[in-house]
Amino acid sequence: MTQAPLSPHLFFATAAMIASIVVTATAGDVLTASAMRQIGDLDDIRAQRGILGSVVAVITNARFGVGVFCLALSFFALLYAFSHRELSLIGPAATSLTFVANAVAAKFFLKENVDRRRWTAAIFVCIGVALLAF
Amino acid sequence: MTFRRYMVLAAVTVTSACGDSFLAQGMKTIGPVSIHHPGELFHAIFTPWVAAGIVLLIGFFASYLTALSWADLTYVLPASSLGYVIMTALARFWQHEHVSTLRWVGVLFITAGVGFVTRGPAYTDHKAQTEKELAEEVSR
Numbered sequence: 001m002t003q004a005p006l007s008p009h010l011f012f013a014t015a016a017m018i019a020s021i022v023v024t025a026t027a028g029d030v031l032t033a034s035a036m037r038q039i040g041d042l043d044d045i046r047a048q049r050g051i052l053g054s055v056v057a058v059i060t061n062a063r064f065g066v067g068v069f070c071l072a073l074s075f076f077a078l079l080y081a082f083s084h085r086e087l088s089l090i091g092p093a094a095t096s097l098t099f100v101a102n103a104v105a106a107k108f109f110l111k112e113n114v115d116r117r118r119w120t121a122a123i124f125v126c127i128g129v130a131l132l133a134f
Numbered sequence: 135m136t137f138r139r140y141m142v143l144a145a146v147t148v149t150s151a152c153g154d155s156f157l158a159q160g161m162k163t164i165g166p167v168s169i170h171h172p173g174e175l176f177h178a179i180f181t182p183w184v185a186a187g188i189v190l191l192i193g194f195f196a197s198y199l200t201a202l203s204w205a206d207l208t209y210v211l212p213a214s215s216l217g218y219v220i221m222t223a224l225a226r227f228w229q230h231e232h233v234s235t236l237r238w239v240g241v242l243f244i245t246a247g248v249g250f251v252t253r254g255p256a257y258t259d260h261k262a263q264t265e266k267e268l269a270e271e272v273s274r
Contacts, residue, residue, distance in 0.1 A: 029207060036202035043138075043204070058199060099215075103208050112206045113258040117250050121212040124247030131240025132218060 014089070017081040021094040024074035026101040030109050031067030037110070038063060092133035096126040135256050139204065142197050143213050149194035151220035155228065156187030205256040212251040215244050 039045070039061055045054045058064055081090045103122040107114040114122075160183030168174070178184050201210045219241050225231040 029211070032199070033202045033207040033210075036199055039203060041204050042200045099211060102211055106206065106208045110207060111258070112208050113255075114208050115254070117254045118208045118212070121247040121251035122208065124243050124250065125212045125215045128240040128243030128245075128247060129215070129218060131236050131243060132222065134234055134236035134240075 014081075014085055017077065017084065018090065018093050018097065021074055021077045021081060021090075022097045022101050024070050024077055025094070025098045026105050028067050028069075028071035028074055029098075029102050030105045031063055031070060033106070034110060035061045035064035035067055089133070092130045096129040099126045099129065139201075139256075142201050143205075143210070145197040146194060146201055146210070146214040147217045147220065149190045149197060150214065151217040151224065153187045153190035153194055154221060155224045156183050156190060159229070160184035160187055206258055209251055209254075209256045212247050216248050218244050 035058075036042070039057050042054050042058075045057050049057070078090070078094065081094070099122050103114055103119060106112040112118075160178065160181050163183060164174070164178050164181060179188065198210070198214070201214070205213075222233055222237060222241050226233040
């Protein structure tokens with residue numbers, strides 16, 4: 001695919017595509033993580049009810065279903081973006097921004113203790129993933 | 135964190151990287167799929183590389199969910215990003231793709247990020263956190 005000139009319209013369209021991927025992916029990750037916290041330690045559930053029991057516990061959780069739905073939306077938003085813009089732009093931008101968005105969302109929605117160490121890790125991974133595009 | 139739990143995180147990392155690489159290898163052997171013949175994608179599912187890639191990605195999702203049941207999202211995501219490092223190594227040494235210096239610098243950043251997060255606690259103890267906040271409130 002050839003590089004299109006970045007007109008203001010194209011810039012906002014690209015930004016909107018990346019934002020929709022990041023928002024849906026973050027919502028999916030946070031909802032899935034929240035569902036897993038609600039369900040409890042899967043190792044314990046498997047010890048008590050076996051593998052089938054732990055699978056049933058996960059797939060019957062409504063929050064998990066909504067999380068997977070958001071992840072599916074994010075996947076289709078990614079495919080849509082790939083059909084309009086370059087893989088080397090969309091892939092790293094969406095993945096790296098999702099790392100930072102997840103850290104923010106985990107702090108506010110999951111009440112995780114996102115200390116300086118975790119912020120540093122998220123930012124380092126974000127920079128690293130962005131560099132993988134070059 | 136027990137040894138078994140580190141093994142689950144390793145499974146998240148390895149299965150995601152190998153799953154993606156197997157899918158890429160499978161689709162390379164099939165060649166470009168036309169949008170007018172989506173049935174070719176269905177055929178692709180039954181080729182050995184793509185089928186193995188799908189099995190590995192199912193393994194990835196299972197181990198990822200297991201990790202999220204005893205660790206924070208802000209711990210699991212950076213810790214499992216080591217998969218990008220494995221994927222880059224596979225691209226260079228298995229697929230014989232060119233990997234630029236900047237990409238290797240990116241790999242170093244990711245490795246450093248993983249190093250930071252895995253040295254800290256894996257799980258936020260909400261009960262202890264609430265008790266601490268209450269104690270601070272009382273002392274004021």
